[in-house]
Structures are given as C-alpha cells and as structure tokens.
Amino acid sequence: MTLTGNMLIGQQAVTGSQQALRAIDPATDHPLEPAYPGATGAHVEQACALAWAAFDSYRETPLTVRAHFLETIADEIESLGDELIERAVAETGLPRPRILGERGRTCQQLRTFARVVRAGDWLGVRVDTALAQRQPLPRPDLRQRQVPLGPVAVFGASNFPLAFSVAGGDSASALAAGCPVIVKAHGAHPGTSELVGRAVADAVKKCGLPEGVFSLLFGAGNDVGIALVSDPRIKAVGFTGSRNGGIALCKAAQARPEPIPVFAEMSSINPVLLFPAALDARGEALAQGFVASLTQGAGQFCTNPGLVIARQGPGLERFIKTAAGLVERITAQTMLTPGIFNAYETGVGLLLEHANAQLTAAGLRGESPNQCQAHLFVTQAQDFLADAALQAEIFGAASLIVQCADDDETRQVIEHLEGQLTATLHLDDADLEHARALLPVLERKAGRLLVNGWPTGVEVSDAMVHGGPFPATSDSRTTSVGTAAILRFLRPVCYQDFPDSLLPAALKHGNPLQLRRLLDGQGEAQDNV
Amino acid sequence: MTLTGNMLIGQQAVTGSQQALRAIDPATDHPLEPAYPGATGAHVEQACALAWAAFDSYRETPLTVRAHFLETIADEIESLGDELIERAVAETGLPRPRILGERGRTCQQLRTFARVVRAGDWLGVRVDTALAQRQPLPRPDLRQRQVPLGPVAVFGASNFPLAFSVAGGDSASALAAGCPVIVKAHGAHPGTSELVGRAVADAVKKCGLPEGVFSLLFGAGNDVGIALVSDPRIKAVGFTGSRNGGIALCKAAQARPEPIPVFAEMSSINPVLLFPAALDARGEALAQGFVASLTQGAGQFCTNPGLVIARQGPGLERFIKTAAGLVERITAQTMLTPGIFNAYETGVGLLLEHANAQLTAAGLRGESPNQCQAHLFVTQAQDFLADAALQAEIFGAASLIVQCADDDETRQVIEHLEGQLTATLHLDDADLEHARALLPVLERKAGRLLVNGWPTGVEVSDAMVHGGPFPATSDSRTTSVGTAAILRFLRPVCYQDFPDSLLPAALKHGNPLQLRRLLDGQGEAQDNV
Structure with missing residues (x-):
C-alpha cells in the first residue's frame, strides 16, 4: 500500500x-513523504x-x-x-x-x-x-x-x-x-x-x-x-x-x-503523595518506580507524574538522592515532534531560571535532534503555594518535588492544585489515617486515585476514569x-404512550433485545422476556 | 409565622x-409586604x-x-x-x-x-x-x-x-x-x-x-x-x-x-403533529384536548403546545374551526407577573402584525390586570420556513397552526424546528407509517415524544425526560x-488498588450498602454480599 x-x-x-503539512521524523528532523494538502x-x-x-x-x-x-x-x-x-x-x-x-x-x-x-x-x-x-x-x-x-x-x-x-x-x-x-x-x-x-x-x-x-x-x-x-x-x-x-x-x-x-x-501534572512510613520503609524502591514512570516514553503521557508531594525528613532526602542518581543515568529519548521538544525545553528553562525551584538532577543530554533530557526539581511548599507557574504542565520527563514542613502544609499544597487526571498515594499501614484525612480533597481534585502504583498506564475497562476537574478536562462528568x-455521546429520549409497533426495539414491551432494563424502579427479570 | x-x-x-424587591399580586397589581432587600x-x-x-x-x-x-x-x-x-x-x-x-x-x-x-x-x-x-x-x-x-x-x-x-x-x-x-x-x-x-x-x-x-x-x-x-x-x-x-x-x-x-x-414551543386519519376520525375531540392543554394555567407551562403542524384538508379545517370556537369562549386568566404579561402581549402583538400569520381566534379579554387573552394563529408551511421569528416562544396561551401541503412540507417544517422539550403525535392506525417515517427527525429535535396525549403534565419518574436539544436546554444530555x-450533579472517580479500609462504603469488597453494582461487566449477584 x-x-x-x-x-x-x-x-x-x-x-x-x-x-x-508533512510529517517530520523527529529522530532526524527530516521531512517524510508524501505531502498532505489541507482541506478547503x-x-x-x-x-x-x-x-x-x-x-x-x-x-x-x-x-x-x-x-x-x-x-x-x-x-x-x-x-x-x-x-x-x-x-x-x-x-x-x-x-x-x-x-x-x-x-x-x-x-x-x-x-x-x-x-x-x-x-x-x-x-x-x-x-x-x-x-x-x-x-x-x-x-x-x-x-x-x-x-x-x-x-x-x-x-x-x-x-x-x-x-x-x-x-x-x-x-x-x-x-x-x-x-x-x-x-x-x-x-x-x-x-x-x-x-x-x-x-x-x-x-x-x-x-x-x-x-x-x-x-x-x-x-x-x-x-x-x-x-x-x-x-x-x-x-x-x-x-x-x-x-x-x-x-x-x-x-x-x-x-x-x-x-x-x-x-x-x-492538562494534568498528576500529583504523587509519598507518606512518611512508606518513604521510611521503601524510599529507594519508590524512587525507582517514580523515575521509571516519569521517564517512560520520554514522559509524554497525560498521566506522567509531574509533581511529588512529601513531608521533609530523612525518608524524603533518601528518596530524592536515589531518584536524582537514577535520573542522571537516564538516556535522552526522542520526543514526538520538534514543537513538543521546544515546548519542553521552554518549560524546563523557566524552572531552571525560577528563583524558588532547584535543579536536583538532569538526565543525559541527547546527541540527536529533539531528545528529551530528564529533569528533576525541588521546591518548598510555601514557594509552590506562592506561584501558580510552578504547577504549569511541562509535557515531558520533568518533575517537581514539593517539600512540606508538616501535614497542614501538605493539605494546603493539595488544596492549591488545579484539577487532575490522577492523584497517587504511596503509603504503608502507619500512613492510613493521614491518607484518609486527605481523601476528600483528592476526590475533589482528580478523576482517578491510586494507591501504591504509578499513574502512567490507563486500563481500558468499565471502572476506568480518564478525566477530572478542569483543566484536566473540559467536562469532569466524563x-x-x-x-x-x-x-459522552448520548442523550436521553422519553417515549410516552407509544404503541408497541412504533417503539424502538430497545423499548418494546417484550424486551426483544434482552437488555438489562430498569422496570418500575427495579431490574427487569430476564425471564419475563 | x-x-x-x-x-x-x-x-x-x-x-x-x-x-x-417586593412581590406584586398580579391579580390586582398591588405590591405585597414585606420588602426583600438584596444580597451584597x-x-x-x-x-x-x-x-x-x-x-x-x-x-x-x-x-x-x-x-x-x-x-x-x-x-x-x-x-x-x-x-x-x-x-x-x-x-x-x-x-x-x-x-x-x-x-x-x-x-x-x-x-x-x-x-x-x-x-x-x-x-x-x-x-x-x-x-x-x-x-x-x-x-x-x-x-x-x-x-x-x-x-x-x-x-x-x-x-x-x-x-x-x-x-x-x-x-x-x-x-x-x-x-x-x-x-x-x-x-x-x-x-x-x-x-x-x-x-x-x-x-x-x-x-x-x-x-x-x-x-x-x-x-x-x-x-x-x-x-x-x-x-x-x-x-x-x-x-x-x-x-x-x-x-x-x-x-x-x-x-x-x-x-x-x-x-x-x-425555551420550547412543543410542536404537536396531527396526522390525517386521526384528524378525520376525531378532529373535534383533538381540538378540545388541544385548547385545554393550551390554556391550562394561562399557558404558562414549559411544555405548552405552542405549535400545531398538520396537512391541510377538511379534517384540519374542522379542527381549526372547533378550536377557534373553544378559544373564543376561554376566560382570561391572571398571568404570573406583570413582566410575563407584557412579554406575552408583545409576542402576540408581533404575530398580529405579521404579514403571514392570520389570527383565527382570540379568547375573552380580561377585566383585571395582567390577564392572558388566549390567541390562535394560522400560517402556511412555506411562510413558517421563511421566517424564524414564527418559531419564537410566546410564553402564555398562544399557539400557531402550520398548514402543510403534503408530507414533504411536513417533514421540512419539522426539520426546520429548533430543539424542543416535547413533540406530540396524534395518530390513528392508518397514520402509523407516516409517523414512523418522521420519528428519526423528531428524536433529533425533542427530549420527549408523546403519542395521543398532550405535553403539559410532566411525570416525576425514572423514565421521564424534561430536556432536549438547544434551546430547549443548554445540555441535551440531561x-x-x-x-x-x-x-447532572455527579462525576465519576476511579479508585485503583485501594485497600478495603480506605475505600468508600459503596466500593468495598463486601458491598455493605447492598448496591446493584457492575462487577467485571456483569450485574453483581446480591447474594455474594
């Protein structure tokens, strides 16, 4: 063909x-044949x-x-x-x-x-x-x-x-x-x-x-x-x-x-909350999981973990140190388009110049065009709260760790977030009550909440929600x-006193499509079909 | 109190x-105590x-x-x-x-x-x-x-x-x-x-x-x-x-x-379609039902039948004659507010002056303030198609009958309609195939379709739809x-790999709320609770 x-x-x-328009191979910056003239x-x-x-x-x-x-x-x-x-x-x-x-x-x-x-x-x-x-x-x-x-x-x-x-x-x-x-x-x-x-x-x-x-x-x-x-x-x-x-x-x-x-x-930066007991027990494993999720596919996932929120302390320090060491060994990966690469560079550049964001680690630089160099930044909760620019999405393998002084600051940081596709909690048994206290806030902020997993990877199933409050989506109800x-693509129509012969099959008295119907407030018995 | x-x-x-603000008794135009100062x-x-x-x-x-x-x-x-x-x-x-x-x-x-x-x-x-x-x-x-x-x-x-x-x-x-x-x-x-x-x-x-x-x-x-x-x-x-x-x-x-x-x-004008066999068989009864629905509560229902669509002929003539006779005997009724009364008078005035709308009957004039005088107008399909102003809602007991030359004109008139809360079909057995042919159009236009009834009266039940495409509502999906x-007021949240103790009751493994849940694509058996 x-x-x-x-x-x-x-x-x-x-x-x-x-x-x-013409596709460009982002690995070489060479245009690809054929040209695709636009519609009138x-x-x-x-x-x-x-x-x-x-x-x-x-x-x-x-x-x-x-x-x-x-x-x-x-x-x-x-x-x-x-x-x-x-x-x-x-x-x-x-x-x-x-x-x-x-x-x-x-x-x-x-x-x-x-x-x-x-x-x-x-x-x-x-x-x-x-x-x-x-x-x-x-x-x-x-x-x-x-x-x-x-x-x-x-x-x-x-x-x-x-x-x-x-x-x-x-x-x-x-x-x-x-x-x-x-x-x-x-x-x-x-x-x-x-x-x-x-x-x-x-x-x-x-x-x-x-x-x-x-x-x-x-x-x-x-x-x-x-x-x-x-x-x-x-x-x-x-x-x-x-x-x-x-x-x-x-x-x-x-x-x-x-x-x-x-x-x-x-738009979503997919906050990840690391709770103290989990950080203490397995900070290094968490860092490994985090860096893998962050850098998968050059970070070009809607659910990429662009924000980490945790209480400061030795556990978080160990996490940061491990994550930084891993990020520094990450090979640069080709991004989807020169435009996406340029937007990534611009976004990272803004953080590099930001007075209150510290660069903690950068991955290996690319040799080829359009390669995403991973970046890890750290900031303090009060600085994050003071500047909405710190929660702008950077599409690619960049993430910002927000250090919180205490539970109250953690809550403030979460309340301060815009709508998200996902929010992730890493916790151990001792963290359960901390997590429980934050769930109402997280439910208001995100369409999917995860425990002890990573947000990249979206199952196509009945219970999945890939959505969330604005700006994650334009309609959080979907x-x-x-x-x-x-x-999303349906609207209800009611048929009043229709003769059976005019009713669509789904609504006929005999239920010829054998649908699960709500009949006078109850599930319709399948055997009355 | x-x-x-x-x-x-x-x-x-x-x-x-x-x-x-202060309420006004519309029957007397007298203000009612007390005053209601507004919020800051x-x-x-x-x-x-x-x-x-x-x-x-x-x-x-x-x-x-x-x-x-x-x-x-x-x-x-x-x-x-x-x-x-x-x-x-x-x-x-x-x-x-x-x-x-x-x-x-x-x-x-x-x-x-x-x-x-x-x-x-x-x-x-x-x-x-x-x-x-x-x-x-x-x-x-x-x-x-x-x-x-x-x-x-x-x-x-x-x-x-x-x-x-x-x-x-x-x-x-x-x-x-x-x-x-x-x-x-x-x-x-x-x-x-x-x-x-x-x-x-x-x-x-x-x-x-x-x-x-x-x-x-x-x-x-x-x-x-x-x-x-x-x-x-x-x-x-x-x-x-x-x-x-x-x-x-x-x-x-x-x-x-x-x-x-x-x-x-x-906004909705709730078209009523009168099919030929029904008109021939029971035009006078239809006229009685129509005028009762039109003038109930001074016509101040969202589902008031403001538009009648029918093929011209002796059946429709008899319908119009009977309806006109009934409208002329309708006593004026007090409207909800002076503002609504004035808007009604303005809307009726525009039709009275319209070159292509003929006044067929007017009800009795009111003696008291703010009383709605019923009005019935007739127009031709081509005139209706030529002027969108003829489908503007007149809130109150006014209706316009659109005479169509043939089935094709009927279809054109329906296709020309804006979104509606309801559409009503009056039909006999001999009309069934005509009606069936128009159903796809009507389903695109309205949230509720009725056969041989009147749109005023909205049941509060599971299957009711009081909605419809714009401008009937701002969101036809509801x-x-x-x-x-x-x-309307809900959004989905997905919980991934949550420990049972953190899950909301509705989602717990044991189904403590005994809900009808979708479990792995099937209705959850109530006895596995």
Missing part, C-alpha cells in the same frame, strides 16, 4: 488544496453533509451490525501489518515495541466497545409502566432510551498515534454510540492517520454502512478544526491535547448558534478512556 | 442591604463559604441520613400549612387548587429523591477486579463511583413557585446527589421562597447537618446571580427560565477561570425532571 497524501471524504480519496471549506462541508446523511441510518443499525463494524476496523488495522508500524515509528520517534503494544491496545479497545455495543447497557433503558387507575391522575407509559448526539468531530492526540488518534478511544466510543465521526488528523502523524483512516473506510464498505459514517481531513493550521466545530451538523467534539487547544475548541463550540459539548482532555466513554 | 423579608445564610436570618457581595461570599465548608461532610452523609433529610424537607413544607398556600396564590395569581396540587407534587418529588438516594443506583458503581496473572501486564483493581460536583447555585422558575423553585426539582436532585445548594430566589414569589427556605433550613437543623447545606439569597437585578455563578466554590448551576436568562448564565459560567456546567431549561435529574 502506498501513501497518497489524500484525505477521505466518505469512501472518496480526495486531494486537499490548502497549505500542505468545501471539503469540510462535504464531509459534514455525508456524516449528516448517514446519521439517521447509522444510529439505528442493529447492535450486532455496529459491533461487527468495530471489530472489522480492528481487523483492518491489524491487516495493515508492518507498514503501519514502521510509519508510526518514523513519524513519532516512539520505539517499535511501544507502537506494537499501542496497536494491540487500539484493536483491543475497538473490540471492547464492540462488546459494550452488543450488551446494550449504554442504552440506559428505563420503563415506567402506565398506572391507569392512579389518583388524581393516571400515569402514562413512559420509556426512556439513550440516542446518539449526532456527527462527532474527533481531534487525535500526538502522543498516542494509534490509541488516541484516528481509530482511537474518541472515535471508537463515538462510533459505538451511533455517531458518525469526522477526524481531523493530527499533523504529527499524517501517514499513520492515512493508513488507519483507510482501514476504517474499508470497514465501512465491508459492513455495507453509509459512507458518511467516517471521514478523515487534513489541515495545516486551525482553520479546518474551527470550521468543523462550527458546522451546525457537528453535535459534539472529542479532543486530546494541549490546554490552549482544548480551550480554543470549547470557545468555538460555545460561540455557535447552537452550542455543543466539547470533551477535551487537556471519561475519555474505558467503556463509560460511550456515555 | 410572619414573613420577615430576610435571607437565609445557613441557619442565620440576614437582612439584605441592596435594592429591595459579602452575603454571596458568606453563603458560598458556608456551602464549601459543608460540602465534604454533607457529601459523605450515610444514604439513610440524606434520604431522611429530603423527607424532612417535605414534612416541613407540609407543616407550613395554609400560610404557604395563601402566599403562593397571592404572589402568582395561580388558583388555589393548582397551588395545592403543586405542593403535593413538590413533596412527592422530595420523597421520590429520598427513595432514589436510599436505592443508591445513582452511585453508578463499577468494579473491575484485579487480574494479577494477566499478560503482558496485570490488571489493577479498579472501582468507580459517582461523587457530587460541589455546591450548586439554583435559580427557581416563575411558573412553578413550589415544584421548580426553592425546594423544587433542581434543589431536590442536587441535595440528593450530595451537593449543598444556594438558591437565588425568583423575584416574583419572595414570600413563598422565604417560607419554603425556612422549611429547608429547619430540616437542615433537625437532621443535624452542617448549616452550609442550604442558603437562600434575594436580589433585585442580575448581580447576585452572576456573583453566585462566578464564585469559584460553586461547581454547577440549575436554572429554569427564559432563553436570554439561561444563555447569560452559560456565558458567565464559561467565562470563569474554571468553567462549570449550567443546566438551563429555557433531564431536569425525573429521577435521572440527579445525574
């Missing part, structure tokens, strides 16, 4: 005519028109058909074989084993959503049967199901070129919900995007679905993205990326005549990873 | 010091500080305690006795039986949410147990529950002085979720608000809850509301009222450093009536 530089507008391969307003319009035309039909596909479609996408991605792996490695600088693992995760994610679609719990069916004799007024027959919002615009992430890009979590959950998807490809990996986009389009064709279910657009600047979000036929947005990017999309979505929800996963991600 | 004109900041009765910025600040201080403790109250609190509010409201009824009648011009019924509904709503709190399904517990042996990586133990967002600002509606005001649906569902509530009282019924507010505050005290769980503020202009929505300790907003009011709150909430969700129920309203 040869890369063409084309977009996909439904089943049609279309060459853009606006400014082209007319291309955006065509993709939206196709998505809109597909919506009513796609959203009523039988659950088995939609599930099979998601599985077919996974099959098609796997059948891209080594070409996909090699291109993704070239475009991202990520090691081959990581890309192989990410492909597995991406396909697993699609198959998980296929299972979710089949099970149908996401239809959220609630039935209140009629009470004709009720006084003073009878109760009508009321039946609620969830329906999809409409076509969704998806903006892929740079740091997960497969798992959070063209056929990643946002696309998989939106398609599972019954929403057509238009992806604005991330400019850092257009070739990977083209290959995966073709896999999705092939799955659309093989499954006999309307072509507007999926389109893929390129664009060098912000114009294509803003045009997409502003189109009246787009009804929701999925985004993973920077705080500024997410906020810009939220503003565009709110400025529409009909505002729409934006599910943006943006998750962008895990099966609950499908709920 | 004597009305004092005081606000409630927690348990403290406080006299405002800003411009006072410092009052808003105090109420928010108390709410914030109460949050962590209130949100972890045992479910039985929180449920009992909601029931106690209902008891306290009932024990206000006739004083509440008389004051509400005087402030709203609504008839006594309606206010009595609304009190019943309000207390029933609180008791329904008490049941919801006890059952605990809203905690949405999902458990993925650890898979220590999984390859290539073990799965951690992951447990998700819903936690409340934080203190909620509630703006009551003018048209439901009890059921959607101080202790109405927004307050009941926010309190049920574990959120402290600060109510900005509606200026049209401050006395009713004070009485109900004292009932809530008494319930707080009787149940031994922290005082910040509830406060009640007055304010003559928009300042108090904007200050509330802008306070960083407020984490969500519930609103029922005008489109402009809702949009202003959304803008204020989005302009915060940390944007927050606004659940605004705003409902403001029914038990699912609680879900």
Whole structure:
C-alpha cells in the first residue's frame, strides 16, 4: 500500500488544496513523504453533509451490525501489518515495541466497545409502566432510551498515534454510540492517520454502512478544526491535547448558534503523595518506580507524574538522592515532534531560571535532534503555594518535588492544585489515617486515585476514569478512556404512550433485545422476556 | 409565622442591604409586604463559604441520613400549612387548587429523591477486579463511583413557585446527589421562597447537618446571580427560565477561570403533529384536548403546545374551526407577573402584525390586570420556513397552526424546528407509517415524544425526560425532571488498588450498602454480599 497524501471524504480519496503539512521524523528532523494538502471549506462541508446523511441510518443499525463494524476496523488495522508500524515509528520517534503494544491496545479497545455495543447497557433503558387507575391522575407509559448526539468531530492526540488518534478511544466510543465521526488528523502523524483512516473506510464498505459514517481531513493550521466545530451538523467534539487547544475548541463550540459539548482532555501534572512510613520503609524502591514512570516514553503521557508531594525528613532526602542518581543515568529519548521538544525545553528553562525551584538532577543530554533530557526539581511548599507557574504542565520527563514542613502544609499544597487526571498515594499501614484525612480533597481534585502504583498506564475497562476537574478536562462528568466513554455521546429520549409497533426495539414491551432494563424502579427479570 | 423579608445564610436570618424587591399580586397589581432587600457581595461570599465548608461532610452523609433529610424537607413544607398556600396564590395569581396540587407534587418529588438516594443506583458503581496473572501486564483493581460536583447555585422558575423553585426539582436532585445548594430566589414569589427556605433550613437543623447545606439569597437585578455563578466554590448551576436568562448564565459560567456546567431549561414551543386519519376520525375531540392543554394555567407551562403542524384538508379545517370556537369562549386568566404579561402581549402583538400569520381566534379579554387573552394563529408551511421569528416562544396561551401541503412540507417544517422539550403525535392506525417515517427527525429535535396525549403534565419518574436539544436546554444530555435529574450533579472517580479500609462504603469488597453494582461487566449477584 502506498501513501497518497489524500484525505477521505466518505469512501472518496480526495486531494486537499490548502497549505500542505508533512510529517517530520523527529529522530532526524527530516521531512517524510508524501505531502498532505489541507482541506478547503468545501471539503469540510462535504464531509459534514455525508456524516449528516448517514446519521439517521447509522444510529439505528442493529447492535450486532455496529459491533461487527468495530471489530472489522480492528481487523483492518491489524491487516495493515508492518507498514503501519514502521510509519508510526518514523513519524513519532516512539520505539517499535511501544507502537506494537499501542496497536494491540487500539484493536483491543475497538473490540471492547464492540462488546459494550452488543450488551446494550449504554442504552440506559428505563420503563415506567402506565398506572391507569392512579389518583388524581393516571400515569402514562413512559420509556426512556439513550440516542446518539449526532456527527462527532474527533481531534487525535500526538502522543498516542494509534490509541488516541484516528481509530482511537474518541472515535471508537463515538462510533459505538451511533455517531458518525469526522477526524481531523493530527499533523504529527499524517501517514499513520492515512493508513488507519483507510482501514476504517474499508470497514465501512465491508459492513455495507453509509459512507458518511467516517471521514478523515487534513489541515495545516486551525482553520479546518474551527470550521468543523462550527458546522451546525457537528453535535459534539472529542479532543486530546494541549490546554490552549482544548480551550480554543470549547470557545468555538460555545460561540455557535447552537452550542455543543466539547470533551477535551487537556492538562494534568498528576500529583504523587509519598507518606512518611512508606518513604521510611521503601524510599529507594519508590524512587525507582517514580523515575521509571516519569521517564517512560520520554514522559509524554497525560498521566506522567509531574509533581511529588512529601513531608521533609530523612525518608524524603533518601528518596530524592536515589531518584536524582537514577535520573542522571537516564538516556535522552526522542520526543514526538520538534514543537513538543521546544515546548519542553521552554518549560524546563523557566524552572531552571525560577528563583524558588532547584535543579536536583538532569538526565543525559541527547546527541540527536529533539531528545528529551530528564529533569528533576525541588521546591518548598510555601514557594509552590506562592506561584501558580510552578504547577504549569511541562509535557515531558520533568518533575517537581514539593517539600512540606508538616501535614497542614501538605493539605494546603493539595488544596492549591488545579484539577487532575490522577492523584497517587504511596503509603504503608502507619500512613492510613493521614491518607484518609486527605481523601476528600483528592476526590475533589482528580478523576482517578491510586494507591501504591504509578499513574502512567490507563486500563481500558468499565471502572476506568480518564478525566477530572478542569483543566484536566473540559467536562469532569466524563471519561475519555474505558467503556463509560460511550456515555459522552448520548442523550436521553422519553417515549410516552407509544404503541408497541412504533417503539424502538430497545423499548418494546417484550424486551426483544434482552437488555438489562430498569422496570418500575427495579431490574427487569430476564425471564419475563 | 410572619414573613420577615430576610435571607437565609445557613441557619442565620440576614437582612439584605441592596435594592429591595417586593412581590406584586398580579391579580390586582398591588405590591405585597414585606420588602426583600438584596444580597451584597459579602452575603454571596458568606453563603458560598458556608456551602464549601459543608460540602465534604454533607457529601459523605450515610444514604439513610440524606434520604431522611429530603423527607424532612417535605414534612416541613407540609407543616407550613395554609400560610404557604395563601402566599403562593397571592404572589402568582395561580388558583388555589393548582397551588395545592403543586405542593403535593413538590413533596412527592422530595420523597421520590429520598427513595432514589436510599436505592443508591445513582452511585453508578463499577468494579473491575484485579487480574494479577494477566499478560503482558496485570490488571489493577479498579472501582468507580459517582461523587457530587460541589455546591450548586439554583435559580427557581416563575411558573412553578413550589415544584421548580426553592425546594423544587433542581434543589431536590442536587441535595440528593450530595451537593449543598444556594438558591437565588425568583423575584416574583419572595414570600413563598422565604417560607419554603425556612422549611429547608429547619430540616437542615433537625437532621443535624452542617448549616452550609442550604442558603437562600434575594436580589433585585442580575448581580447576585452572576456573583453566585462566578464564585469559584460553586461547581454547577440549575436554572429554569427564559432563553436570554439561561444563555447569560452559560456565558458567565464559561467565562470563569474554571468553567462549570449550567443546566438551563429555557425555551420550547412543543410542536404537536396531527396526522390525517386521526384528524378525520376525531378532529373535534383533538381540538378540545388541544385548547385545554393550551390554556391550562394561562399557558404558562414549559411544555405548552405552542405549535400545531398538520396537512391541510377538511379534517384540519374542522379542527381549526372547533378550536377557534373553544378559544373564543376561554376566560382570561391572571398571568404570573406583570413582566410575563407584557412579554406575552408583545409576542402576540408581533404575530398580529405579521404579514403571514392570520389570527383565527382570540379568547375573552380580561377585566383585571395582567390577564392572558388566549390567541390562535394560522400560517402556511412555506411562510413558517421563511421566517424564524414564527418559531419564537410566546410564553402564555398562544399557539400557531402550520398548514402543510403534503408530507414533504411536513417533514421540512419539522426539520426546520429548533430543539424542543416535547413533540406530540396524534395518530390513528392508518397514520402509523407516516409517523414512523418522521420519528428519526423528531428524536433529533425533542427530549420527549408523546403519542395521543398532550405535553403539559410532566411525570416525576425514572423514565421521564424534561430536556432536549438547544434551546430547549443548554445540555441535551440531561433531564431536569425525573429521577435521572440527579445525574447532572455527579462525576465519576476511579479508585485503583485501594485497600478495603480506605475505600468508600459503596466500593468495598463486601458491598455493605447492598448496591446493584457492575462487577467485571456483569450485574453483581446480591447474594455474594
């Protein structure tokens, strides 16, 4: 298969005519062929028109058909074989084993959503049967199901070129919900995007679905993205990326005549709390775990531990000393793009110049372009509290250790934090009551709380939350990873006194889809089907 | 009990010091005692500080305690006795039986949410147990529950002085979720608000809850509301009222450093589709049902049928003739406020002057102030499609009948509609296929679809949806009536590898709260508790 530089507008391969973007191999700074010319307003319009035309039909596909479609996408991605792996490695600088693992995760994610679609719990069916004799007024027959919002615009992430890009979590959950998807490809990996986009389009064709279910657009600047979000036929947005990017999309979505929800996963420094007994008992092991989590993938994870909070003392000193020694031996790793590398250097530079942040250790410098040199800084709680700049995210392998004088300062530091994707507690039995006292604060701050683990690594499962209060996300009521991600793209509709023949299958009296339904406030017995 | 004109900041009765508002008896235009001076910025600040201080403790109250609190509010409201009824009648011009019924509904709503709190399904517990042996990586133990967002600002509606005001649906569902509530009282019924507010505050005290769980503020202009929505300790907003009011709150909430969700129920004209066979078979009965629904409570329902869509022909002519005859005999009814009456007169005036809207019937003129004269207009589909002004909501007993030449025009008219709370279909067997063809459009437009009923009358139950696409609400993914309203005020938190002793009760391994939990993708057997 040869890369063409084309977009996909439904089943049609279309060459853009606006400014082209081109991937850069960040390991060499060399541009990669082909060029990807950008979409015009007319291309955006065509993709939206196709998505809109597909919506009513796609959203009523039988659950088995939609599930099979998601599985077919996974099959098609796997059948891209080594070409996909090699291109993704070239475009991202990520090691081959990581890309192989990410492909597995991406396909697993699609198959998980296929299972979710089949099970149908996401239809959220609630039935209140009629009470004709009720006084003073009878109760009508009321039946609620969830329906999809409409076509969704998806903006892929740079740091997960497969798992959070063209056929990643946002696309998989939106398609599972019954929403057509238009992806604005991330400019850092257009070739990977083209290959995966073709896999999705092939799955659309093989499954006999309307072509507007999926389109893929390129664009060098912000114009294509803003045009997409502003189109009246787009009804929701999925985004993973920077705080500024997410906020810009939220503003565009709110400025529409009909505002729409934006599910943006943006910025998090993922505080790690080290409690005294744990530090005393295993400070060195904690340092090893911390440095491994911090520097994995050049620190380019949304859940990278960018902040450590602990009470000062010999345990913390040992932790810092061990961590510093490890960081100093960390080899520089290629970052995703020159832009990300420059932003990392700028962020680290600000801390290096900061009067109240001390550099504790730096990793080995890179020899090649765009290599992330790990950095570890230390500050004092009062200094951290005095300057919000100290909690700005530095995307990459940099972390700041905040030394607290006592439990009260620890609490103040946590209360001072912005919203986070994760918060981690390392504790031993003797720390339990300290930790318990801080849990209410942490629950207000983060979407996922971990004990004695590391935040990098996000399971795709029912209970996962990859979300959190602003600025971690734009809507703390949601998750962008895990099966609950499908709920973002749904809204409830109630059917009152419908004849059975007009009711959608999920709501019919006989429960032909055998769903777990809430029936008059109770779980519906499966044997009354 | 004597009305004092005081606000409630927690348990403290406080006299405002800003411009006072005073209720007006709309039946006489006479002002009612006492005056209600408005809150200062410092009052808003105090109420928010108390709410914030109460949050962590209130949100972890045992479910039985929180449920009992909601029931106690209902008891306290009932024990206000006739004083509440008389004051509400005087402030709203609504008839006594309606206010009595609304009190019943309000207390029933609180008791329904008490049941919801006890059952605990809203905690949405999902458990993925650890898979220590999984390859290539073990799965951690992951447990998700819903936690409340934080203190909620509630703006009551003018048209439901009890059921959607101080202790109405927004307050009941926010309190049920574990959120402290600060109510900005509606200026049209401050006395009713004070009485109900004292009932809530008494319930707080009787149940031994922290005082910040509830406060009640007055304010003559928009300042108090904007200050509330802008306070960083407020984490969500519930609103029922005008489109402009809702949009202003959304803008204020989005302009915060940390944007927050606004659940605004705003504007809907609730289209009613009359299908040909139904019109032919029972046009006169339909006209009777329609006029009764249109003129009930002077048309001051969010779900008032402000638009009728039907194919022209003898059936529709008979319907119009019968409806016109009925409207002409409708006695004028007192509207809620002089402001609402003036807005109604303005809206009707615009239609009277509109070149393409014909007045078909007008009700009897009122003798007293602020009386709503019912109006029925007719227009043609092409005219309706040509001017968006024809679908502006006129709050009150006015409706517009859109005559369509054929099924295609009917579809165009429906596609042209903005988002709605409800859409109603009147049909006979011979209409079923026509109706089926339009259902996908209607599902995209409205939160509740009714067959052979009337949209006024909103059941408080599990399956109800009182919501819909913009501008019906600001967030189509939610409902403001029914038990699912609680879900607006919650966000998920995931607990990873927590020791059982640190887990909240809802998530503990032994399921001590006996919740219906999702366990490894299946409903947890209740007997493994």
